[in-house]
Amino acid sequence: MNSHSYERRQRHGRGRSRRRGGRGRFQDQRERAQTPKQKTFWQRIVAFFAGNGGQRKPASQGRNGQQQQQQRERDREPRPQRKPESVEVTSPRLYVGNLSFDATESDLFELFNGVGHVQNAEVVSYRHNQRSKGFAFVSMQTIDEAKRAVEELHDKEFLGRKLVVSGAKSSEHEHSRE
Numbered sequence: 001m002n003s004h005s006y007e008r009r010q011r012h013g014r015g016r017s018r019r020r021g022g023r024g025r026f027q028d029q030r031e032r033a034q035t036p037k038q039k040t041f042w043q044r045i046v047a048f049f050a051g052n053g054g055q056r057k058p059a060s061q062g063r064n065g066q067q068q069q070q071q072r073e074r075d076r077e078p079r080p081q082r083k084p085e086s087v088e089v090t091s092p093r094l095y096v097g098n099l100s101f102d103a104t105e106s107d108l109f110e111l112f113n114g115v116g117h118v119q120n121a122e123v124v125s126y127r128h129n130q131r132s133k134g135f136a137f138v139s140m141q142t143i144d145e146a147k148r149a150v151e152e153l154h155d156k157e158f159l160g161r162k163l164v165v166s167g168a169k170s171s172e173h174e175h176s177r178e
Contacts, residue, residue: 089147089167092119092140097164099123101132107159112138115152116145137168 039047087095096108108121120139125132140146146167154165 087167087169089143089150091167091170092143092146093168093170094138094140094146094149095164095166095168096136096138097134097166098161099132099134099136099163100159100161101134103132103136103159105136108136108138111153111158112140112149115140115149117141 094112099108103123105121105123108123109118112118112121117140118138119141121136122138123132123136138149140149150165150167153163155162156165157163
């Protein structure tokens, strides 16, 4: 134990509360008898596995109303599926969405090579754990090949998911929207 923590403990003295308004260790006996005694860890474990005779304790209120929010989410109707924005093919670069998390760049390379010559295939992933984000970019040789790839591969099943293939938004497209 270092001297710093030892000094801090000694400053409060024996049996004195650290909190200014607190009563400390010696509470009034009547008050202690009124408050329900909290179960120990092992008592809670035994009660959990015993099952409380089929009775279920109401769920405790979570932080910031989490319990209510979760209930609302369960009661809410399912959200309508949003159709992906179709972007016109104006460059050889294509966006590939709804991609399986198991898909690799070589898988995409092989798939798109069946349509035309692929220059580059890049699966977008998180930096910290290298897990796929579920979309990729594929660069074809020409714009015509890119258009043909969109026609043939859009809504095609690939590794258990229907692909979304469209033209990739370019930086010019972003500036024109602002």
